Amino acid sequence: MASYKTINPFNGQAVRTVELMSSAAIEQRLAAAESAFPQWAALSLAQRGDYLRKLAAGFRARKDDIQATMTAEMGKLRREALAEIEKSAAACEYYADHAADYLKPQPIPTEAQNSYVTYQPIGCVMAVMPWNFPIWQVIRFLAPGLMAGNVALLKHASNVPGCADLLREAVAAAGIPEGVFDVLHIDNEQAAEVLRDRRIKAVTLTGSERAGRSIASNAGDQLKKCVMELGGSDAFVVLDDADLELAVAAAVKSRFDNAGQTCIAAKRFILVESIADAFVQQFVAATKARVYGDPNDDATSLAPMARADLRDELHKQVLESVNKGATVLLGGEPVADSHAGYAATILDNVGPGMPAYAQELFGPVAAVIRVKDEAEAVRVANDTSFGLGGSVWTADAARGEKVALQLECGAAFVNSVVKSDARLPFGGSKRSGFGRELADHGIHEFMNIKTVYIA
Structure with missing residues (x-):
């Protein structure tokens, strides 16, 4: 047998x-x-x-x-x-x-x-x-x-x-x-x-x-x-009036919990250019606090990926994205001497034609995409074959709701990470x-x- x-x-x-x-x-x-x-x-x-x-x-x-x-x-x-x-x-x-x-x-x-x-x-x-x-x-x-x-x-x-x-x-x-x-x-x-x-x-x-x-x-x-x-390649849209401290904390949690292996994890961080540098600086600093190690140790805050082959496939996506112009701000490689560990990774300057822009990165890798304004943020958020979830970060709840309603996805959250909840219907659109x-x-x-x- x-x-x-x-x-x-x-x-x-x-x-x-x-x-x-x-x-x-x-x-x-x-x-x-x-x-x-x-x-x-x-x-x-x-x-x-x-x-x-x-x-x-x-x-x-x-x-x-x-x-x-x-x-x-x-x-x-x-x-x-x-x-x-x-x-x-x-x-x-x-x-x-x-x-x-x-x-x-x-x-x-x-x-x-x-x-x-x-x-x-x-x-x-x-x-x-x-x-x-x-x-x-x-x-x-x-x-x-x-x-x-x-x-x-x-x-x-x-x-x-x-x-x-x-x-x-x-x-x-x-x-x-x-x-x-x-x-x-x-x-x-x-x-x-x-x-x-x-x-x-x-x-x-x-x-x-x-x-x-x-x-x-x-x-x-x-x-x-x-x-x-x-699958999903959820957009995390940060507008120019967002509370960056709140948004960064949510970004780290959404991207790196469960070693990034979550369909509704934020994967594409779409930043309006006026706040992009400040967000990225804080995002990198907060992500550095994630500690890889034994998942049974409560001091560990970044788990291994589920299988070595999945880790290797993710690394190929990262390398191809870098070869096409993405910038590694943090990580970008497997954890040394680990079976299936991958470092918490942030890629900047991600754009069309890169795996980090078009494909699902099912692991601890964040793709930063910079846009000029709200309208471009919506266009980029929808420029994907996936449509599972998305989030919008802004100090103006009405503005956030307006943007959320334009996102082509099954669940759009304002000033909160996307999550599944028994009280709310869950599912996607498109692919x-x-x-x-x-x-x-x-x-x-x-x-x-x-x-x-x-x-």
Whole structure:
């Protein structure tokens, strides 16, 4: 049986060897999901909510074990992992509390004696999830999905199988019936076969544009609903009246938390020229305070990247950008004697034709782009194939809102870093994907939105 090995990105040591599932094991899980769906869907929202609250409690009870696994498998800082676990638990509680409001029938006045819209579960949803937030990314679809009455199968990223198994254990420990949620340790070819199975009713993916094209094409061929949350190259627009101290602090956090491996991290820092020099000076000084080291050490503030190959690809993008005219103000190279570390990097004078301008830099590299005024800032912010998020920094909230409304993205924040929040719909436009997660929009994505009309 084929297998794969996971590697600790900080020290390069093997963490685990995982065997790919056999066809018989995959069939068993598909059959279990199909069997579990009617019973799970028949439960009341209150009953499903009780299970979600137990799942939240279980996350908190096992937070140290989950954190240790996250850190070993993908290098997340200890404190960031613990925060992710708490956020995931809170999301479970949020949907337990709010699903009834999101799913109540919506009366529609017509000439009928009664007409309304109701929401019904569709069955088994397949999830293909990434490694960068190995618990939160799953809960982002799973909590609303379970409250909707659906069941789910997870293909997690190949470098976080332990996180996937801990999720399965947490679901079982919460008393959620067998078959409602399970994990598939499979490769991409097997995943394509699973998606084609009649028992899979829809698919959700968070990942690269390349993965999105493949999964969406397969789903489209099968006429199955899909939600795609893909890459991003978020603009961080700093206008001439911005509070630079506030903006710089946010810039460092948004770009370098999680070693810069966040879809909604600020990646392109678009600075109006009148404040550009001052912002850059402060940005460089603040970024120098980020300390690379062991992610289990609370003194560390810059984690390793998740894999050495990802680090090497990022370095190629940096080198090509520099060869085409970008200036390295800080970093610009792998951390010496590290397995997958990359120095916190700031590139100045970034422009069209450079990878740092046009591509997603999924790691701790900031691209500074200087513009003459607000109008050019908006044009440059939208001069990308991505459209996930963006932020605007200004002392004038009305001005910030005006600019935010012009940004071609799924989420625009004023004087705040872009973030995912269970209360707010999350997703992108353009090549950042389609569909929404979270809030009421997310729970409705994988439901049959049914019209009932009684003449």
